Amino acid sequence: MDHIEEAVACALSPTADPALKQQATQYCEQVKASPDGWQSCLALFVREPKSTPETRLFCLQVIEEALMSRSNNLDDSRLGFFRQTFMDYIQREFVSGGVDNTLSSEPPYLKNKFAHAIALLFRQTYLKSWTTFFADMLAFITPLPQSSGKSNMKMVDLFLRILMSIDEEVVNTLTSRISSKEENTLNINIKDRMREQDVPALANAWYELLTEYKERDLSFAEMLLRIVGVYVVWIDISLIVNERFVSLIYSYLLTTSIRNAAADCLTDIIKKGMKPLDKLQLISILGIVDVLQQVDLSSDSEFRGRVARLVNNLGLQLCQIWQDTNPQANSTYPPTANPTAYTHISQLVPILLQFLRDEDDNVSEAVFGFLREILNIFKTIKKATGSLPQEQKVLMRQILESIVMKMKYGEDMDWVCVAIAGGSESVGTIGEDSIGDEDMLNFIELRRELKRFYDQIAALSASLTTSFLHSAVTTTLTTFVNEKAAGSAGVSDWRDLELALYLLYLYGEAIKGIPQFAVVAPSVGANGGKNVNPIPPVGAPLTPLGECLFEMCKSGVSAYPHPSVSATFFEIACRYSNFFEIRPDCIPDVLEAFVDPRGLHHPLLANRTRVWYLFWRFTKDLKTKLSPFVQTVLTSIQDVLTIEASLPPVLAPDFDLSSFKDQTFETKTYLFEAVGLLISQDTIPAQQQFEYLSAVVTPFLTEIQKCLEACRAIQPSSNGTVGGVSGITAGSPMYQDLELVWTLHHRLMALGSIAKGFPDVLTNKKGAAVAGTTGGPCAQIFKQVAEITLEALVTLSRFEVIRSAARFTFGRLINCLGQDSQPYLPPLITGLLQECSIMELAEFLPFMSQVAHKFKATIISILNGLLFPLVQKVFFFLNQVPNGTDEALALVELRKSYLAFLVGLFSSELENVFVTRANGQHLNLILQSVLHYAQDMSDVPVSRMAFGILLRAVNSWGSQSENAGGYGAPVGNGSRSGSVSPDYSERLEAPGFYQFMYEHIVRVTFEVPLKPTFDLQDGQSMLVLGEIAGLQKAIVQKQGDVFLSYLSQVYLPSINCPPDLAQEYVQALQQLDAKQFKKYFQ
Incomplete structure (x- = not known):
């Protein structure tokens, strides 16, 4: 035992030698792990004179470990030894001399630990050898003749701690350590035995002690109320809910400083699980509403919160009873039950409203559950009665x-x-x-x-x-x-x-x-009926x-x-x-x-930044009503149409301008767009629009030109990052360079936002502008914007923020200018792609899809020279191994953008661009990439997109015969020596596509659904399956009997498909419509 004391002292000493401290710690762990270490620790714990509190706490930890983890090694004799040692210690420490008002000298944490050890021993012995546990403990509490009828305060203190530990170990499902079905059964059996044998005596003791300690020591009464609250959940409710006990609890609620505990105890009583009619009777007996009307709630917000929680739980119980006994839902209850429950609810509502209006938000929130259920009751009533x-x-x-x-x-x-x-x-x-x-x-x-x-x-x-x-x-x-x-x-x-x-x-x-x-009043329509939503004049x-x-x-x-x-x-x-x-x-x-x-x-x-956005919304919604006020508005806000491109005063070494966000400016772009909306109204004459737009845009053009002059002096090596080890501060040359670039970015974005407010130039199906819808005088200003944007891009294309601003601005200019923007596209595209990042390319591809959709066939000559270099750029990035999570995510986005770009070309009827003289030889490579993503089920949405592209390819080129381009010739390798129309208006053939369709597309439509990774329970995968079914139907429509014969005679036999099943499948594919076949295929 001396060694244990020394080891504990050394292990806890802040000044001990580290090596000795480690040895001491190891020794303590050996004692814990030793099968018999608990014996030395038990003796050391109860020894007189007492050891240090730290040593005795360690001893209790070892004892707990033995009783919890090695209880199977403790036979009846060892458990009996535990019991006798504990009882002797209790007699000595807590019973002898315990009739006065003093407590044990043991520190509270040691008393809690000892009480827990006793609870563990109780769990092991109560059903077998220590059936008199509670009788023994209550005997220690019983007043002695010389005590003038007072209970043993020291023992009461310990016993209440033991009861709380028993709750934690046996009853409370949140804290009890149940690791097996057998342990759960043990806990159930202990509670059953307690209910049958000891709980009545315990309840009587609680009442007697609550009565005594109301005058003697309220801290004990507070603990007793907590114990009643945790035990009432599973004991006979009549032991607590009776006239004498409830009156005593109410007396604590009304008059004492521990009324919080009384309110919590009543809440636990109310929450006890019971049948609806029994709970209704319980609530009636308690008469809580009458008592609460006597409670002083004026000063103590914490107490109001406890009472609010009580009211909330009472209300929840009553609302549940009302729902359970509602005749519309259940007719097995007496007809008086439902109205009785509602009467109680009505009586509780004034108190609910009082708490709802409480100045303390925590008090108000405490009754939200009750309020929600009351409204649900109203909803039920309205649903049943109509009002x-x-x-x-x-x-x-x-x-x-x-x-x-x-x-x-x-x-x-x-x-x-x-x-x-x-x-x-x-x-x-x-x-x-x-x-x-x-x-x-x-x-x-x-x-x-x-x-x-x-x-x-x-x-x-x-x-x-x-x-x-x-x-x-x-x-x-x-x-x-x-x-x-x-x-x-x-x-x-x-x-x-x-x-x-x-x-x-x-x-x-x-x-x-x-x-x-x-x-x-509803107006009468042409057919004699009433218009449902007439527009009010x-x-x-x-x-x-x-x-x-x-x-x-x-x-x-x-x-x-x-x-x-x-x-x-x-x-x-x-x-x-x-x-x-x-x-x-x-x-x-x-x-x-x-x-x-x-x-x-x-x-x-x-406020200003929020109004920038709201003004845009107001202008957008009421554009046609604001014409009379445009000039006044523009004059009033001219001074607001300024830009402050600010950077942090100190830029760290890892600062990157492309990652920096200026939330204030991003919000202000709404204001610039609102300006565009105001100026572009049809009711304003074109010349007036020109003057308004010129007044707004010209200052920006002038500022950008000055900015570009200054930017030409920026070092070619500067690209928006700081680098170095110390960063830079405001005023330094590099800082000023970045400020210039940032200012230029903001001004370009502002111009793009103004253009965003203008309507699109209407185009026909071929992408040509509809007569009378060209930009008019304002187009001249937007051309100036396009030119200066290109100048900025050419000058500073190494800065990602400039490339981003140019892409955004041109994204709007192509809509404002229509075909007039086409001459600017080649240098724009070159500037954007020259030094683009993965994410930029992922964002550039949707931009190109927008261009393709806008101009359709009129843009094909530009796309013809751009397609394969663009695809090469995509493949270059996609073949890289990602460097970190951000880059991996960027590559995922690029993959989606690439496939979406291909979809966009088909949707815009530009599939001829794939088979031109410049691109035809590369079609096989493009289709193979699509085929690869179709088979990759690690990204199901991407697989679905890829199958969608294959479907479009089949719809475009699937009618070819075996001899188109020569059977066996790779896709696209048929060199086109003849001339084609300049606008590629006639659909071109795709040499070799026949072979590709039969060798690859047909194959993957069967292989992908049979992959082990294909999840038929996943909704996205089912969409892929639908896409595959549609693809097979498309091939049937294009190839007819040739494809059906290939399936039945070549492909299905090659994968060992039974002949009868193959015949059934081919018939379904031939006879069912697309919707029916998709269902069959799934």
Whole structure:
């Protein structure tokens, strides 16, 4: 034992020699692992004089290990030795002299550890040799003659700890260590024996001790209430729910400092699993509602939270009873059960509302579960009866009022610009991860939860919600208008105004269907029927929602001097933009707010950036209504159309300009697009459009030209990365170079965004511009943009951000200019591909698909020279071994973009480009790559795309005969010596495709579904299967009996398919339509 003491002391000593410390630790582990180490530790633990607390704690750990992990090695004699040693120690330490008000001198952690060891011994012996365990323990507690009727406080302390440990080891499924079915059975048997033999005595002891320690020591009473709460889950409820016991618990709830524990105990009683009628009887006996009306809830928020949890659980139980006993769902219960449950619910609702309105959000959230179930009951009633009785409508109105009251900002809270209502778009707002105030984040989440209840109520009664909304909004706005008229503007609390506007905003999400702003009688259609959604005329009578919006616009509330009010005002204007179609007289009020310091000129950056996006949405939705205001708007926002391309003051060595994000500028591109939308309206004369666009674009062109002059001095080796070991700071030459490039990027992006606001030039099926739809005077400006963009690309093509900006800008210019943009495409493509990265190429391919779709046959001459170099570039990257996860993901995207590009060429009827003189000899390579991805089931969506390309190839070239290009000639190797029409308008043949189709395409349509990796249970794989079935049907349509004979006589026999099955398959392929065959094939 001395060695154990020394080893423990050394192992825990911070000053011990490391080598000795390691030896001591190893020795301690050997003692733990030794089959008999527990004997020395047991003796050392109970020894007098006592060893150090650290040593005794180690001894208890060894004892626990023996009782838990090596219990099979403990026979009855050893367990008896444990029992006797423990009992002697208890007698000495806790019983002798335990009648006073002092506790054992043992540290609490040692008492807990010892209690746990006893609980482990109890688990091993209770059913066999120590059936008197509880009687023995209770005997130690029983008052002695000299104690004046007081219990042994030391022993009570230990026994309560033992009871908690027994719960952890035997009862509680979350903490008990059950590793086998036998151990679970043991625990069940222990509980059964306790219920039968000892629990009544325990319950009586709990009552007596609770009575005694109410006056003696409330900490013991608190632990007792916790024990009652954990044991009531599985014992006979009548032992606790009786007049004397419940009255005692209520006395703790009403008068003592441990009322939190009393509330928790009652919650555990309520949560006990019981049959619906038994639980209903229990709730009736408890009469909790009557007691809660006597409870003082005024000061202690923690206690209110505990009581709210009690009310929530009581309400959940009652709602479940109501659902279980609902005659519509179950007729086996007495007819009085359901109304009785509802009566209890109704009595509990006022307390629910009190907690829902509580100033402490945690208290309010505690009753959300009960609130949700009440609304579900209302939903059930409405579904059964078609409408809600007046009683439920009154309750719902009260609930709605409480919810809305809780939505209001607290007096000690500051507002920040975040996307409201949780689910709305958050472009331009402060991200929630950027909000440092935890209380603010919690409030945002609380509003989201409350909004769900608001939506539920709106779904149950749209009329109630509408009435409430109209009253709340108009009352608040009328008060504001009256104060403003009286010269006391600003007296209204911003929280009230923000709340009213927030409710108005939420209404659009809560009410199903399209919001109606005006009352319109259904019109009669041509067939005599009524039009379901007639368009209301301008000036039609307004609905309550329309009245609220009208009041909002005309009240001038957007001028209230708090950023939350104007921010919500703009959100509402965009959400209900259709309102301005019938009340265009309100548009000037909103536009004026947009362009002045309330909106685009707001002093707060967060507000400004959000308004940039909202202004774009408003302009996009009401484009045709804004023509009269374009000049005024452009003049008002001219000073906002500036660009600040800022970089961090210090750029780290690993800084890469292509990876840097300027979120503020990215949001501002919405503003530039809105400018394009305003200028490009059909109702504005072309010359006027030209003047507007020139006024906006010319300053950018001038700035870009100056920027390019400066950029020409940048070192050729500079490409947007910093490098080195120390990084660079603002003012250094390299920093200034990167700033120039970044500024140029932003200006190009701004020009592209303006162009994005302009409509596309209409083209016919061949890609030629439709007469009268060319760009007009504005096209001249866009050509200047194209030229300067190309100049920037040629000058700085080594910078990825410039290549990215050029690709974005031209992505819009080709739509604005139509065929006029074609001369710029070859140098553009060369500049973009010259130094592109994997991800850039993945993004470039969709750009080329856009070009192909836009211009179709008119672009084929450019594609003819571009196709194979582009494919070579793709193959170069795809054949690389990825360097890291990011590059691997980029290669996956490139693979998808490559296949999508091929799909796009077929979809745009440009498949002739594959078989021209320049590309025909490479068609085999392209098709082999597609075939490879079709067979790769590691990426099922890619496989499906590849089979889709093979289907398109069959549809284009599958009608060829065996002699087309010579049987056996590789695909595309038939050199085309003859001339073809310049626009390739006639479909060209693909020499050798016949052989490729029969040797490869047919083969993979059977091999892929038979692969071990092909998962027939996977939805995506089933789509591949459908694609394969469609491919086989396409070959039948193109080749007819030739293909069917090949299957039945050549291919299917070659894979050992039985003749009868082969014949059945061929017949199905021949006779079933595409839909039927897909089903058969699957």
